Amino acid sequence: MDPEDHENRTRFWHPARRFDGKRHVFHGNGPGTGWCAKDTLCGSSIDPAPVSSTEWLLHPTCPDCWEELVHEQIPDSPSEAPPDGGSS
Numbered sequence: 572m573d574p575e576d577h578e579n580r581t582r583f584w585h586p587a588r589r590f591d592g593k594r595h596v597f598h599g600n601g602p603g604t605g606w607c608a609k610d611t612l613c614g615s616s617i618d619p620a621p622v623s624s625t626e627w628l629l630h631p632t633c634p635d636c637w638e639e640l641v642h643e644q645i646p647d648s649p650s651e652a653p654p655d656g657g658s659s
Contacts (some may be wrong), residue, residue, distance in 0.1 A: 582612070582640070585619040586630035592629070595619075596636040612639035 584602040586594045595611040597619060608616045613635035622630075 580643075584632075586622045586626050587615075587617045587618050587619060587633075588622050588626060588630070590615065591616045591633075592630055593633040594630050594636075595633045596640050603649075612636040612643075 582595055582596050582598065583599055584594050585601070586592070595613065595615065595617060597609045597611055597617075599609065606619060606621075610616055611633070613633055646651045
């Protein structure tokens with residue numbers, strides 16, 4: 572598998588039925604045809620195989636992916652927040 576650019580902030584959620592039955596956050600754009608293993612925010616490398624819409628509803632969210640996503644979006648302290656575009 573080619574190394575993926577994890578600085579790219581594009582993400583997609585997808586259930587990983589064959590791995591652990593949880594919805595994970597994957598790096599990059601959603602998979603097309605011929606899916607292969609992709610890296611998740613929780614550090615797993617998983618093949619996001621096709622799933623039904625029912626499976627989307629039934630699979631729980633991976634708590635580690637959720638925490639990583641929240642940590643990316645919400646800084647630990649105000650000093651780590653990105654500039655808001657000019658207000659002081």
